[in-house]
Amino acid sequence: MRFLSSTSGSVNKTPCCSKVGIKRGPWTPEEDEVLSNYVKREGEGRWRTLPKRAGLQRCGKSCRLRWMNYLRPSVKRGHIAPDEEDLILRLHRLLGNRWSLIAGRIPGRTDNEIKNYWNTHLSKKLISQGIDPRNHKPLNPSPAASPIGAVNNNINFVAVPAQPPPLPPHPNALTLEKASANQYQPISIVQDVRSVMDDGNQPPLSLPVVAGNGNWPQSSNPMVMGYQVNATSQDNNAGQSYLVDNFNNEDTLSSFLATLMNDNFPSPYPRWSGGAANVPLASTISPTVDFISQGAIWDADLMKSALETL
DNA sequence: AACATGACCAACCGCGGCAGT
DNA sequence: CACTGCCGCGGTTGGTCATGT
Structure with a gap:
């Protein structure tokens, strides 16, 4: 006992x-x-x-x-509200079992509470809907057995086929621009990332916010998440913009984040180089997590707005 | 009524990161 | 640079209560 x-x-x-x-x-x-x-x-x-x-x-x-x-006085009591549940699902889809990070985005809720709620409610809910709670993908990869799954009234998770067909250009492309010395913010749609790929063109540059290690551009970097446009060299010009996918195909952002978190990123490990981006150096090997928590790229509101495009 | 089973969740444990020395 | 101790995180446990048989 x-x-x-x-x-x-x-x-x-x-x-x-x-x-x-x-x-x-x-x-x-x-x-x-x-x-x-x-x-x-x-x-x-x-x-x-x-x-x-x-x-x-x-x-x-x-x-x-x-x-x-x-x-703690700030600890919220009572049932998890539908909008909180919705946010937990979205954040878990992006961050995995990073309960503390998830809790940090939900005022008044603790990591322990969210973890418990996930294990006792949400994971079972997803399983009952044929969704693997670990990766938010269909438990059965057969398209016939994995229709679009409605998680609740507020959010739909689109089941991902084993081999997704080409998608038409989507209006939800998100681009970032340098908003300040240490923060990016979304700007207008620039270009659908897939149109670049479908043309067979070499991606102009890999996304510096993920590949920047002081030696970018790295066009051979396999973790192409988006493409830099309007930039010709390693510089810090104001006004350069970055396409960060459109959040519409194969969970690109989610898998990208997961890759970083799982330490699968190729060496040298991506870190901000002060010269390239002038963002606070992440001292650990979980750069994206640190960036999220530090608000360097995805501050709370930006993360929320990005999630809302899912 | 008694017992079995399941759900919930507060609390514990081990580990890794990091700051201080 | 190496060592040490503290803090915080995520996984797990098991007590309590509700529900089913």
Whole structure:
């Protein structure tokens, strides 16, 4: 039983939870009050030493979790609303099990809550609709068995055939322009990416926002997500624009993000080169995730508007 | 009424990243 | 540069409650 202090077995317990005298299990109202008052008074952080300072017989991890998931004033209570569910689905489709990132885009909801809601509701819902909740693609690749699946009244996920037929030009192409030193924003439709490909032309340039490593353009880069236009060299000219697909075929954006997140991107790992794009360097190897969380490219509103084009 | 099963979700655990030294 | 400790994340567990038999 997990809530009893287990003195047997498990050698590799984390230090904070293996200490004698540390309480575990459900929190009492008294403990909640002590923790809540202390954090409101002293602020968040220094969780490791907080229990001692606050006079709680808990480990720091437990205190942090309790505050973050339950006691924080900003935590929203109650059922997940339809629009929240809709947003969770869209974000999960793009980000996968990045619960913290998803929660960061849904005010008042915690990563734990969204994770639980996903595991107990949404994943089953998608399965019942013939959609694989892991990748949002049909469980059965047979076109006859994978019609368009209505997830709810607000959103339709289009089942992707095994070999999608050519699509006509779509008006939802999104282009980006440099809005400031560290942010791009959508501008007008420039060109349908597939028309470039269908003509058999070599893509002008791979999209610098994904391939930029200080040595772009890299026309041989296999992760062509979009094409730079109106740019002739590695420069930082204002007004250059980028076509970022049209979000309409084969989940391009989603698979692209997934590829980055799964570390499948070819070496050298894409990072912003300060000279090329003047965007804050991502120090980790999850650049897109960092960009999203830092708002470097996809700030909250931009991400939302992009998702709404799906 | 008693028991079995399933759903829900708070809380725990291990791990990786990162800042500080 | 290497080491250490803390923090935060995602996966998992198991207690509680609701529903079914």
